[in-house]
């Protein structure tokens with residue numbers, strides 16, 4: 094019964110995570126076919142915002158899997174990797190949109206942005222951490238790294254904090270959702286630290 098459920102849920106998880114990407118592809122296709130207003134007057138800006146927004150949302154959802162599975166005794170943790178990889182994929186698309194559509198694929202402009210805008214450095218650091226986590230998210234790395242694998246994958250909280258600051262730093266309008274995202278990350282980090290503290294206290298008894 095559980096295995097049948099797993100077979101149907103996994104494609105559904107991928108489909109749900111891929112929906113924003115399908116939507117952007119549809120919007121780009123319609124724009125190419127003449128519907129100029131669909132991507133707003135600044136498509137680069139709009140796609141950079143949307144891709145960053147979804148990368149961060151999925152990153153937070155991937156962090157929610159462990160506490161929710163523990164509290165509600167759900168066997169969801171197996172889908173965490175899929176959602177985390179989608180978050181990384183959207184983060185990569187986000188940077189590619191920024192590089193191609195906003196900077197016109199100009200490498201020296203990218204270097205200038207890195208030097209002049211600290212929030213870009215934070216985003217790049219987060220992306221580097223997510224890359225490390227994505228390439229070590231397989232069974233092979235788990236077996237090779239053993240206990241160190243868990244320690245390495247705790248860095249996801251640092252990545253999420255960096256993204257939260259990256260997003261808050263460059264807000265021009267509405268603070269609502271970026272604040273909700275940042276507070277959620279802090280709460281999740283708090284829960285994680287509380288578990289570590291509890292484990293240490295019970296080990297010391």
Ligand code: HEM
Nearest residue numbers: 141142145146148149184188191213216217219220256260
């Ligand atoms: C080299 C790495 C990165 C660069 C160059 C970069 C660049 C940018 C830029 C230029 C913006 C502002 C877009 C605007 O003008 O409105 C932005 C916003 C944002 N970025 Fe990044 N970013 C990077 C990494 C990341 C990563 C790794 C994530 C998430 C996993 C992320 C999530 C976001 C979010 C959530 C926003 C705010 C979107 C909104 O307006 O709601 N970024 N990023």
